[in-house]
Amino acid sequence: MDLTAETSKSLLEIMLRIRMVEEKIAELYPEQEMRCPVHLCIGQEAVAAGVCLNLTRDDYAMSNHRSHGHYIAKGGNLPAMMAEIYGKATGCSRGKGGSMHLVDLEAGFLGATPIVGSTIPIAAGAALGTIMRGESRVTVVFFGDGATEEGVFHESLNFAVLKKLPVVFICENNLYSVYSPLSVRQPAGREIFRMAAGHGIESFHGDGNDAAAVYGLAQQAVGRAREGGGPTFLEFETYRWREHCGPNYDNDIGYRTGVEFDEWRKRCPVETFTHQLLKDGVLGERDIEAMRKHLEAEIEAAVTFARESPFPDESCLHEEVYSP
Amino acid sequence: MQRELKFYEALNEAVDLSMAQDPAVYVMGLGVPDPKGIFGSTLGLQRKYGEERVMDMPASENGMTGVAIGSALVGMRPVMTHQRLDFALLSLEQIVNQAANWYYMFGGKKSIPLVIRMIIGRGWGQGPQHSQSLQAWFAHVPGLKVVMPAVPRDAKGLLIASIRDNNPVIFLEHRWLYNVSGPVPEGMYEVPLGKAAAVREGTDITIVAVSYMTLEVMEAADILARAGVGVEVIDMRTLRPLDEDTILESVKKTGHLLIADLGHVTGGIGAEVAAIVAEKAFGDLKSPVRRIGLPDCPTPTSHGLARFYYPGTSRIITSIKDMLGLKGARYDGLELHKDDIPHDVPDKQFTGPF
Numbered sequence: 051m052d053l054t055a056e057t058s059k060s061l062l063e064i065m066l067r068i069r070m071v072e073e074k075i076a077e078l079y080p081e082q083e084m085r086c087p088v089h090l091c092i093g094q095e096a097v098a099a100g101v102c103l104n105l106t107r108d109d110y111a112m113s114n115h116r117s118h119g120h121y122i123a124k125g126g127n128l129p130a131m132m133a134e135i136y137g138k139a140t141g142c143s144r145g146k147g148g149s150m151h152l153v154d155l156e157a158g159f160l161g162a163t164p165i166v167g168s169t170i171p172i173a174a175g176a177a178l179g180t181i182m183r184g185e186s187r188v189t190v191v192f193f194g195d196g197a198t199e200e201g202v203f204h205e206s207l208n209f210a211v212l213k214k215l216p217v218v219f220i221c222e223n224n225l226y227s228v229y230s231p232l233s234v235r236q237p238a239g240r241e242i243f244r245m246a247a248g249h250g251i252e253s254f255h256g257d258g259n260d261a262a263a264v265y266g267l268a269q270q271a272v273g274r275a276r277e278g279g280g281p282t283f284l285e286f287e288t289y290r291w292r293e294h295c296g297p298n299y300d301n302d303i304g305y306r307t308g309v310e311f312d313e314w315r316k317r318c319p320v321e322t323f324t325h326q327l328l329k330d331g332v333l334g335e336r337d338i339e340a341m342r343k344h345l346e347a348e349i350e351a352a353v354t355f356a357r358e359s360p361f362p363d364e365s366c367l368h369e370e371v372y373s374p
Numbered sequence: 375m376q377r378e379l380k381f382y383e384a385l386n387e388a389v390d391l392s393m394a395q396d397p398a399v400y401v402m403g404l405g406v407p408d409p410k411g412i413f414g415s416t417l418g419l420q421r422k423y424g425e426e427r428v429m430d431m432p433a434s435e436n437g438m439t440g441v442a443i444g445s446a447l448v449g450m451r452p453v454m455t456h457q458r459l460d461f462a463l464l465s466l467e468q469i470v471n472q473a474a475n476w477y478y479m480f481g482g483k484k485s486i487p488l489v490i491r492m493i494i495g496r497g498w499g500q501g502p503q504h505s506q507s508l509q510a511w512f513a514h515v516p517g518l519k520v521v522m523p524a525v526p527r528d529a530k531g532l533l534i535a536s537i538r539d540n541n542p543v544i545f546l547e548h549r550w551l552y553n554v555s556g557p558v559p560e561g562m563y564e565v566p567l568g569k570a571a572a573v574r575e576g577t578d579i580t581i582v583a584v585s586y587m588t589l590e591v592m593e594a595a596d597i598l599a600r601a602g603v604g605v606e607v608i609d610m611r612t613l614r615p616l617d618e619d620t621i622l623e624s625v626k627k628t629g630h631l632l633i634a635d636l637g638h639v640t641g642g643i644g645a646e647v648a649a650i651v652a653e654k655a656f657g658d659l660k661s662p663v664r665r666i667g668l669p670d671c672p673t674p675t676s677h678g679l680a681r682f683y684y685p686g687t688s689r690i691i692t693s694i695k696d697m698l699g700l701k702g703a704r705y706d707g708l709e710l711h712k713d714d715i716p717h718d719v720p721d722k723q724f725t726g727p728f
Binding site for chain 1: 400440441442443476477479484485
């Protein structure tokens with residue numbers, strides 16, 4: 051897909067921001083100050099970037115346990131995310147949610163929760179709500195391959211097709227549900243996007259490590275939703291580099307092979323896209339260096355903000371159980 | 375004389391008025407617009423408000439609860455209806471993990487204004503999967519409110535208050551109350567959540583009753599009154615938040631407490647009420663607290679067995695006599711009271727099935 055220079059730069063910047071944030075978390079996690087589970091999305095950045103770049107700030111996005119990339123790509127407040135992971139009062143969920151419960155309503159990021167598949171119907175409901183209110187927003191929801199085994203996935207697709215909801219379902223197929231490979235969970239040869247198509251939904255499949263390809267498919271899907279054409283299902287194959295939960299690599303524990311990892315590592319979405327932009331002359335080495343510098347400062351500031359923020363007071367414990 | 379409505383008509387009116395007042399309110403549930411209209415409680419609403427605001431739904435209880443939550447997140451106020459509580463168990467994930475936690479786990483960013491109506495069945499062979507009374511489960515979860523009206527006036531006022539509430543509310547309706555009539559004020563009014571009602575005053579014993587059990591308890595209280603026993607009856611109305619003050623105040627006056635619940639005694643709401651009284655009014659008790667509820671077995675279908683399953687007026691009277699040590703000719707046979715309605719139907723007119 052041919053992208054404008056501006057789109058290409060934005061895609062790279064979003065991917066790089068996600069990558070650098072996740073690497074910073076991995077670097078600092080051993081300090082044991084981020085005392086909550088973290089599910090890093092290093093290796094999967096292209097899907098978040100390619101989808102969210104097609105959305106306006108008014109559009110809605112929802113996510114799952116591995117949500118940092120989606121939050122960042124949707125324009126979520128970075129210092130508030132870092133503070134949330136550090137459990138601070140200034141966090142986006144005031145320290146009550148942690149890494150698995152990110153939210154930024156100003157950015158249209160409605161929320162992420164870690165029960166597999168559970169935000170899929172909630173996103174469909176948000177899409178229904180926007181129609182009822184006469185709004186033209188589009189809602190997207192990110193989930194993994196495991197979520198397509200949940201009942202609510204099928205319930206949501208059925209309902210979205212029935213009501214022609216303006217929602218895009220994004221499946222990041224990273225081949226594993228924790229340590230369980232697809233081969234023990236779904237029959238061989240039955241592709242996820244074809245299974246989804248059985249619900250009568252427009253359904254496509256693409257390379258989740260190719261930012262331009264993701265961007266192109268998402269552009270069509272978001273456009274269709276916005277024009278009243280109904281929902282779309284997009285499956286993107288991709289790969290998580292680090293362990294399911296935590297900052298380390300875990301290729302040594304035996305659930306996947308080093309060979310498989312190396313193959314995916316070669317298909318790094320950030321590196322391949324960077325090379326492409328350099329080759330096409332869209333950006334020079336210096337531009338990329340400047341981008342990195344700028345992002346480094348931004349991330350450093352976010353971490354400092356998080357570290358220096360106070361923990362919530364004891365009085366917060368009983369606050370916000372019920373809304374007035 | 376004040377206007378009388380049946381329980382289901384009061385529910386219907388509450389939803390009708392709420393929809394007329396607030397365009398964000400909408401109704402969904404399996405069978406909501408069908409010819410039976412959830413035993414009459416949603417009849418006529420679709421004709422009045424259209425298919426978008428009064429909608430049937432796929433048999434996807436969990437998914438559709440998520441849909442309701444999502445719509446609430448962006449400004450709608452869904453009222454979801456299940457024909458049985460048992461069916462709604464498919465949606466526990468969305469109710470407990472998502473709706474109940476949402477406001478807290480996102481630091482108060484957005485609450486979920488959502489009412490989920492569930493009907494508790496009984497009789498005519500409803501059996502193990504059409505009549506479970508699991509209110510204690512919901513009442514255990516912070517973030518949920520649990521409402522159980524017993525009379526038409528409260529059914530309307532509590533449902534209006536629930537729809538206006540900004541939190542997820544589990545609204546439990548006993549099927550046997552549906553055709554019971556009672557005075558219901560016209561127009562909009564709220565019965566506040568979290569307030570029990572002392573529906574009968576007495577000085578000898580306090581009975582805390584839940585939903586339909588309030589009717590059984592009131593009947594027992596009438597019979598005992600004729601023998602000079604003053605029973606104070608408290609209709610809980612809301613299980614969460616639980617109105618401790620009204621209960622404690624009454625126990626301080628009477629010194630005796632019996633709890634009549636709809637659900638299983640073990641781990642039930644009666645245990646919670648008993649514990650609260652033990653913690654906060656132990657010195658006022660003149661006899662051990664007692665609980666009445668369902669035995670520790672699933673609901674049998676055969677009406678030959680079900681007759682031993684549900685506690686009624688007789689059991690309540692026997693318990694009170696025992697607790698208060700009421701002996702002598704004056705009290706003999708009070709519990710033998712029998713009405714002429716078969717035990718497995720709510721009223722004489724009912725000829726099955728539900």
